[in-house]
Amino acid sequence: MQPDDFLYEAERVVHVCRYPCRLSTEGEARDLLDSVVGSRWFQNRWPKVAKRPPALFASNHASAWADFDKNRIYLPAWASNDFTLLHELAHFCAGLKDNHGPIFVDAHLQLVSRFMGKDAASCFRHALRAVGR
Numbered sequence: 723m724q725p726d727d728f729l730y731e732a733e734r735v736v737h738v739c740r741y742p743c744r745l746s747t748e749g750e751a752r753d754l755l756d757s758v759v760g761s762r763w764f765q766n767r768w769p770k771v772a773k774r775p776p777a778l779f780a781s782n783h784a785s786a787w788a789d790f791d792k793n794r795i796y797l798p799a800w801a802s803n804d805f806t807l808l809h810e811l812a813h814f815c816a817g818l819k820d821n822h823g824p825i826f827v828d829a830h831l832q833l834v835s836r837f838m839g840k841d842a843a844s845c846f847r848h849a850l851r852a853v854g855r
Contacts, residue, residue: 728853729822735849736805736834736842743838745802752778754804755795758811758837767832768815776814778807788813805842808833 745751755778758764765772774793781787781796788795788810795810812833816826827850835843 726822729827729850732846732849732853733805733809735852736846739842739845743804745804745807748778748780748802751797751802751807754807754837755811758808758833761836763836768829771811771814776811786810790814790818804838805834808837 745754755775759772759775776788776793776795778795778797781798783796783798786795786797786801786806786809790813795807795814797807797810809830812826812830813821815829815833816823820826831843831846831850834846
């Protein structure tokens with residue numbers, strides 16, 4: 723297994739636990755992103771991202787991704803849930819150099835805890851430990 727595979731496996735556990743909520747429309751996903759980035763909590767932690775937040779775009783690709791060059795998050799329909807959106811936003815919080823590394827995982831855990839709740843964060847934290855992250 724590649725290092726990213728362990729992270730994705732931990733994320734699958736959170737999905738199985740049914741913590742992510744489905745975002746029915748692109749507008750709901752944008753509203754969530756705006757709410758997260760617009761919160762004082764987020765602005766205090768990641769002011770550079772808050773000053774120039776990524777835009778959200780729908781995608782037909784097989785995966786969601788963060789595009790630093792265009793300052794965009796792409797979400798395919800299957801990935802339109804809060805957990806995946808927070809994952810992609812965590813890429814911007816962690817910066818280009820820490821793709822799925824410890825800074826990214828910490829940012830993702832903080833976002834999940836704050837915007838999905840402590841139970842979802844606890845599930846994610848335990849899943850990360852179970853896969854050795």
